[in-house]
Amino acid sequence: MPDERRPTLTDVAIRAGVSKSLVSLVMRDERGASPETRRRVLEAADELGYHPDSRARLLRSGRSRLLGVVFGIQHPFHADLVTGLYSAARETGYELALSAVTPERDESEAIRGLRQDRCEALILLGPHSSAAALTELAARIPVTVLARGLKIEGIDVVRTADATGTAQAVDHVVSLGHRRIAHIDGGRSPGAADRRRGYRSAMKRHGLEPYIWIVPGGLTEEVGAVAARELLNNLPTAVTVFNDRCATGVLDAFTRANVQVPRDISVVGYDDSSLARLAHINLTTIAQDVPTMTRQAITRLVARLEGTAVAGRESVIPPELIIRGTTAPPRT
Numbered sequence: 408m409p410d411e412r413r414p415t416l417t418d419v420a421i422r423a424g425v426s427k428s429l430v431s432l433v434m435r436d437e438r439g440a441s442p443e444t445r446r447r448v449l450e451a452a453d454e455l456g457y458h459p460d461s462r463a464r465l466l467r468s469g470r471s472r473l474l475g476v477v478f479g480i481q482h483p484f485h486a487d488l489v490t491g492l493y494s495a496a497r498e499t500g501y502e503l504a505l506s507a508v509t510p511e512r513d514e515s516e517a518i519r520g521l522r523q524d525r526c527e528a529l530i531l532l533g534p535h536s537s538a539a540a541l542t543e544l545a546a547r548i549p550v551t552v553l554a555r556g557l558k559i560e561g562i563d564v565v566r567t568a569d570a571t572g573t574a575q576a577v578d579h580v581v582s583l584g585h586r587r588i589a590h591i592d593g594g595r596s597p598g599a600a601d602r603r604r605g606y607r608s609a610m611k612r613h614g615l616e617p618y619i620w621i622v623p624g625g626l627t628e629e630v631g632a633v634a635a636r637e638l639l640n641n642l643p644t645a646v647t648v649f650n651d652r653c654a655t656g657v658l659d660a661f662t663r664a665n666v667q668v669p670r671d672i673s674v675v676g677y678d679d680s681s682l683a684r685l686a687h688i689n690l691t692t693i694a695q696d697v698p699t700m701t702r703q704a705i706t707r708l709v710a711r712l713e714g715t716a717v718a719g720r721e722s723v724i725p726p727e728l729i730i731r732g733t734t735a736p737p738r739t
Contacts, residue, residue, distance in 0.1 A: 414452075414455040414456060414457040415457070416430050416431060416434070416457075418455055418457065419448060419451045419452050419455060419457050422451035422454065422455060423444075423447045423448045423450070423451035424447070425444060425447070425448060429444060429448070430448050430452075433445050433448040433449065434448075434452070471524075471525040471526065471527055472500060472501050472502060472527065473501070473502055473503070473504045473524065473525065473526040473527060474496060474501050474502070474503055474504070474526060474527065474528055474529070474530060474705070474708060474709075475503075475504050475505075475506060475518075475521030475522070475524070475526030475528070475529045475530070476489060476492060476503055476504070476505050476506070476521075476529075476530045476532065477506050477507075477508060477514060477517045477518055477521065477529065477530070477531045477532060477534065478505065478506075478507060478508065478532045479507070479508045479532065479533065480507040480508065480509050481509070481510075481626075481627075482532075482533070482626070482652065483651070483652060483678075483680040483681050483682050484554075484650065484651070484652075484678040484680040484695070485532050485533070486680075486681065487678075487680055487681060487697050488532055488553060488554065488697060488700070488701060489503075489505065489532075490697075491697040491698055491700070491701030491702075492530065492701045492704065492705060494698070494701070495698075495701045495702040495704070495705040495706075496705050499705060499709050501527075501705075501709060504521055504524050504526055506518070506520045506521045514531075514534060514535055514536050515536070515540070518531075518536075518544065522548065526548075527548075527549070527712055528548060528549035528550070528551070528708045528711065528712055529544070529548055529549070529550050529551070530550075530551050530552075530553055530704055530705075530708060531550065531551070531552050531553065531555075532553050532554055533553070533554040533555045533596075533597040533598070534552060534555060534597070535597070538557070538559055541557065541559055541562060542559050542560070542561075542562075545559065545560075545561040545562045546561065549708060549711040549712060550562050550563070551563040551564070551565065551704050551707050551708045551711075552564050552565070552566075553565050553566070553700060553701070553704045554566055554567070554597060554598065554695070554700070555597035555598065556569075556597070556598070556601065556721075562720075563704075563707045563708070563711070563717065563720060563721070563722075564720065564721040564722070565700050565703045565704045565707065565721075565722045565724070566598070566700075566721070566722070566723060566724070567598070567695045567696070567700070567723070567724050567725075567726050568723050568724065568725055568726060569598040569601035569602045569605065569726075570601040570602065570604050570605030570608070571605060571725065571726060572602065572605065572677060572693040572695075572726035573590070573601075573602040573603075573604075573605030573606045573609070573647055573677070573693070574605040574606070574608060574609040574612075575693055575726065575727075575728045576606075576647040576675040576677070576693055576728065577605075577606060577609035577610060577613070577647060578609060578613075579675065579691070579728055579730070579734065580645040580647075580673050580675065580734060581609075581613050581615070583645075583673065583734060583735065583736045583737070584736045584737050585644045585645040585673060585736075585737050586615055586618055586644070587618050587643040587644045587645070588610065588615065588618060588620075588643060588644070588645045588646065588647065589620040589621070589622055589638060589643040589645070589646045589647075590602075590603065590606040590619075590620070590621050590622070590646065590647045590648075591622045591623075591624035591631065591634045591635075591646060591647070591648045591649055591653060591654075591657065592621050592622065592623055592624045592625075592649060593624060593625060593626065593649030593650065593653070594623065594624065594625045594626075596625065596626050596649065596650075599649060602649060602677065603621060606619075606621070606647055607619060607621075618643075620643065622634045622637050622638060624648070624649050624653050625649070625653060626649075626650065626652060626653060627652060627653065627656065628652055628653065628655050628656030628659065629656060630653060630656065631648065631652070631653035631654060631655065631656025631657040631659075631660070632656040632657065632659055632660040633656075633660075634653070634656075634657065635656065635657040635660035635661055635664075636660055636664075638672075639660075639664055639666070642666065642671065642672060643672065644672060644673065644737040644738075645672060645673040645674075645675070645734070645737070646672060646673070646674055646675070647675045647677075648674060648675065648676050648677065649677060650676060650677045650678050650680075651676040651677060651678045651679070651680045651682045651683045651690060651692055652678075652680070652682060653676075654674055654675075654676035654677075654683075654690055654692070655676075655682055655688060655690075657674055658674060658688065658690075658733070661674075668733050669732070669733050669734050669735035670735070670738060671738065673691070673733060673734040673735060673737070674690070674691070674733045674734070675690075675691050675692060675693070675733070675734060676690045676691070676692035676693070676733075677692060677693045678692060678693070678694070678695055679692045679693065679694030679695065679729050680692075683729070683731070688733075689731045689732035689733065690731055690732075690733050691728075691729065691730050691731045691732070691733045691734040692729050692731070693726045693727070693728060693729070694726060694727045694728075694729045695724070695726055696724045696725070696726070696727065699724050700722075700724050703722045703724070707722070
């Protein structure tokens, strides 16, 4: 039976004909080995399939250089944020460790798993934990919250100006000639209150207060479909939706009811997630600036770990309207 054990420094030293300490110097890329010795060691390591365990070396030094990320596996926008976080972390010398929230695994369990992995700090994407739980967590480990507004001492926040985003959505459909504009709400989801406030204020600013109609909604396609069926009872000419995933359910319900978008009703989502960019959805939406948000989240967390100054407690990033195929002037 073949030997499947992992090759060690000793194996490389024997193959290269040098001491174990000399192999260690080469693997750490330190001075002390001649070019010829370095070549022999690296060739031996390559032949044996040896890869240095940098994580173990860091742990021996008391550091893991791991940043834990808690995300919702069911949210397409969280996947975009995780991608951005990897790009932002690449040049910092820190690695990311991911822990997912699923229907069977709550946020506290996801956080506990990362702490057991000896992460030095945490990034929480749109967390649902209570203020008390987050305050207790931040007393034990540096925490940055991404995509949720919070006012908790010791926690950095990076978020979008959500009220501004929904106001942009209303301004857009008003510019097309719409007046009867509804809003499908996000309930208690992170950002929902600000997006609801932005819708109300924009409707009032345009003199459309009598047309304000807020329909209960949420995060998922299923609740979006339910909300759309309520709109069918008195169809407005436009609707702004809490997020792209919910808007996808809205579009599906309208298709099943033979309501054509944007001919019969215009729809605006929020996030500019990968769903919105699919050709068969082609959703007009409000984009959150993922590169800027994720870069600032990483920068803030690393600054806390390295003991350097951090400007303010919160970064609020402007959103951007992305016009695609689900908005048009109302039918006359």
